Amino acid sequence: xALAPDISSSTDPNPIxxxxxxxxxxxxxxxxxxxxFIFGGITSLNDVIIPKLKELFTLSYFEASLVQFCFFIAxxxxxxxxxxxxxxxxxxxxxxAGLLTMMAGCLLFIPASQSALFGVFLxxxxxxxxxxxxxxxxxxxxxxxxGPVKTTHSRLTFAQAFNSLGTTIFPYVGSILILGTLATVxxxxxxxxxxxAYRTAESQAIVxxxxxxxxxxxxxxxxxxxxxxxxxxEKHDASSLAEGLALLKRPRFGxxxxxxxxxxxAEVSIGSFIVSYLMQADVLGLPEQSAGKxxxxxxxxxxxxxxxxxxxxxxxxxxxxxAFTALGAIALIAISANTTGTVSGYSLLAVGLMNSIMxxxxxxxxxxxxGPRAADGSGIINVAIAGGAVIPALYGALADGIxxxxxxxxxxxxxxxxxxxxxxxxxxx
Numbered sequence: 001x002a003l004a005p006d007i008s009s010s011t012d013p014n015p016i017x018x019x020x021x022x023x024x025x026x027x028x029x030x031x032x033x034x035x036x037f038i039f040g041g042i043t044s045l046n047d048v049i050i051p052k053l054k055e056l057f058t059l060s061y062f063e064a065s066l067v068q069f070c071f072f073i074a075x076x077x078x079x080x081x082x083x084x085x086x087x088x089x090x091x092x093x094x095x096x097a098g099l100l101t102m103m104a105g106c107l108l109f110i111p112a113s114q115s116a117l118f119g120v121f122l123x124x125x126x127x128x129x130x131x132x133x134x135x136x137x138x139x140x141x142x143x144x145x146x147g148p149v150k151t152t153h154s155r156l157t158f159a160q161a162f163n164s165l166g167t168t169i170f171p172y173v174g175s176i177l178i179l180g181t182l183a184t185v186x187x188x189x190x191x192x193x194x195x196x197a198y199r200t201a202e203s204q205a206i207v208x209x210x211x212x213x214x215x216x217x218x219x220x221x222x223x224x225x226x227x228x229x230x231x232x233x234e235k236h237d238a239s240s241l242a243e244g245l246a247l248l249k250r251p252r253f254g255x256x257x258x259x260x261x262x263x264x265x266a267e268v269s270i271g272s273f274i275v276s277y278l279m280q281a282d283v284l285g286l287p288e289q290s291a292g293k294x295x296x297x298x299x300x301x302x303x304x305x306x307x308x309x310x311x312x313x314x315x316x317x318x319x320x321x322x323a324f325t326a327l328g329a330i331a332l333i334a335i336s337a338n339t340t341g342t343v344s345g346y347s348l349l350a351v352g353l354m355n356s357i358m359x360x361x362x363x364x365x366x367x368x369x370x371g372p373r374a375a376d377g378s379g380i381i382n383v384a385i386a387g388g389a390v391i392p393a394l395y396g397a398l399a400d401g402i403x404x405x406x407x408x409x410x411x412x413x414x415x416x417x418x419x420x421x422x423x424x425x426x427x428x429x
Contacts, residue, residue, distance in 0.1 A: 028230055029146050031223070033162040035095060035139045038220065039132045041166025042102065042213065044271070046071055046125070047295050048174040049206065051275045051288055056187050056199050057118045061273065061404075065396035068272050070122040072264070072388030074129035079383035080245075082137045083376060091138045092228040098134030099221035105131055106214035113207045116199040133382055140363060141378045151314070156360035158310040164303035164356070168296050175292030178205045247370070247377055252425055256366020259421045260384040263358050265391025266329075266411035270351055272392050274298060277348060277404045284345040294345075298352040305356025313357065319426030322361045326419035329354035333412045337405045348408075358418065365425040 046067055054064040086094035105128025112120040143159045187198060248254045278284045278291040286294070305325075312321060329351050336348035363381055370377045391410065398407035 028227065029143070031227060032139055032143050032146065033159055034220065035135050035224075036143075036159050036163040037166040038099075038217070039102075039135050039139070039166075040163030041170035042128065042132060043071070044167035044171050044295070044299055045174050045209075047271045047275065048171050048178055048292050050272055051292065052178055052202075052206065053118065053121060054276075055288075056202055058188050059118075061276070061396040061399040062393065063396075065272060065393045066122060067125060068268055068392045069389040071125045071129040072268065072386050072390075072392075074126050075133050075382050075384070076386035076389070078130050078133040079137070079380065079385070082134050082382065083378060083380075085134070086137050090228070091142050092224060092230065095135055095138045096221050096225050096228065098131045098136075098138065099217050099224065100131070101134060102128055102131030103214045103217040103221070105129070106210040106217065109203075109207050109210040113200055113203040116196045116203070121203075133385075136385075137378050137382050140381070141367075144364070144367070154310045154313050156364050157306050157313055157357055160357075160360045161303055161306035161310065164299055164306050167299035168303050171295040171299060172293055174209060175289055175295070177209050179289040179292045245380070247380060252368070253366050253370075253377065253380075255421050255424060256362050257380055257384040259362045259418045260359070260366070260381050261387035262391070262414035262417055263355075263362060263387070264385045265387030266414035267355050267358075268388040269392045269395040269411050270348065270408075271295065271298060273395065273399065273404055274348065278345050280404070282340045282344075284342070294349060297346075297349045301350060301352030301354075302356040305353045306360075309357035309361075313361070317426050318357075318361045318365055319422045319424070321357060321422070322365070323419045323422030323426070325354045325357060326415045326422060329415045330412050330419075333408045333415075337408045344405075354415075362418070362421065365421070 050064050050067050053059065053067060054061075057063075082094075085097070089097070105124055105126075108124035108127055109121070112124045139159070140156070143155055146155075187195060248257065274295060275288065275291045278286050278294055279288060284291070284294075309321065332347045332351045332354065336344045336351075339347070366381065367377045391414065395407050395410050398410060
């Protein structure tokens with residue numbers, strides 16, 4: 001693919017210079033790491049909820065993918081307005097607003113269960129995701145600014161390791177609490193009032209889990225509020241929406257934003273349907289709860305890889321590391337789609353290891369030298385996370401037609417484009 005020269009050079013009519021921009025806030029990093037843990041864990045719970053709702057509402061793969069669509073479309077809807085809100089009220093107050101919105105989304109699962117309507121569940125996910133978007137808009141640029149520029153890629157990857165810790169723990173606990181059932185029937189065997197009663201009863205496990213999360217979020221929001229005035233030197237560019245979107249004219253940033261769209265879409269596609277994939281007789285043939293517990297291996301691979309990657313990225317060009325891991329993901333997908341049994345199941349789970357450094361590395365490479373426009377860049381990147389809404393829906397539609405294994409060609413194409421970005425951005429901006 002032919003790309004124009006990087007216009008972030010000295011010929012740029014609107015150069016972004018601020019290589020040394022940082023915020024003085026001693027002791028704040030652990031709180032930001034905690035934010036990564038929370039929104040990562042909550043996002044990964046979708047992988048557990050999808051097979052549960054698929055059974056309760058007798059959904060096709062495409063219909064089940066609407067959970068991820070309603071969750072991740074919030075990034076497209078809220079990303080840019082959210083960035084402008086953060087610029088107005090500041091990082092810490094923005095984090096509090098996000099946490100409280102997440103809490104409201106968790107509480108909406110109560111009426112969702114009582115109504116036994118799939119659409120109400122989808123609305124609850126959208127509100128929950130709105131809060132996640134706000135927190136993520138805060139967390140990514142803030143962790144970039146809380147330290148020296150030369151270690152930004154390493155620091156982002158280390159912070160993402162805490163995100164992966166959440167995505168590893170939450171699905172395992174969620175599988176035990178949510179995928180277990182005492183029912184001796186399925187939704188497909190019921191109708192009318194009996195079906196509504198079954199859905200209400202079986203969704204109570206979902207409600208109880210999210211009520212616990214709501215309580216925890218309230219505590220965290222209170223703790224973050226206590227630190228609302230700790231940031232010293234926080235400043236934001238007063239650019240307009242058009243000026244923020246103009247960042248997409250920079251080939252490096254625009255290509256990077258597209259790769260975030262593709263990466264999140266590929267990662268979420270695999271995670272969303274991996275329970276159904278592992279339950280297939282020609283793969284592992286596991287019952288639902290046992291397959292659900294293995295989601296932790298998928299996200300746990302990302303956890304391990306991010307701790308390793310935070311060290312590797314200090315020694316090797318981030319672009320080269322990104323290209324290597326993207327190609328590794330393609331190889332594992334090819335193995336899984338063309339084999340059966342244990343090899344097929346565990347090679348797909350191992351894609352999580354390859355995913356490990358992708359988001360923070362793409363983010364860091366795309367946003368190099370944004371300086372005080374970091375919030376604008378983060379907002380646009382968060383819009384690109386809407387790939388988690390679009391690509392899983394396409395994957396679900398493909399899976400309904402050609403099967404889960406053959407449909408893996410879609411995420412493989414996404415990873416191929418990401419490998420190209422790694423080669424393109426292998427040199428500093």
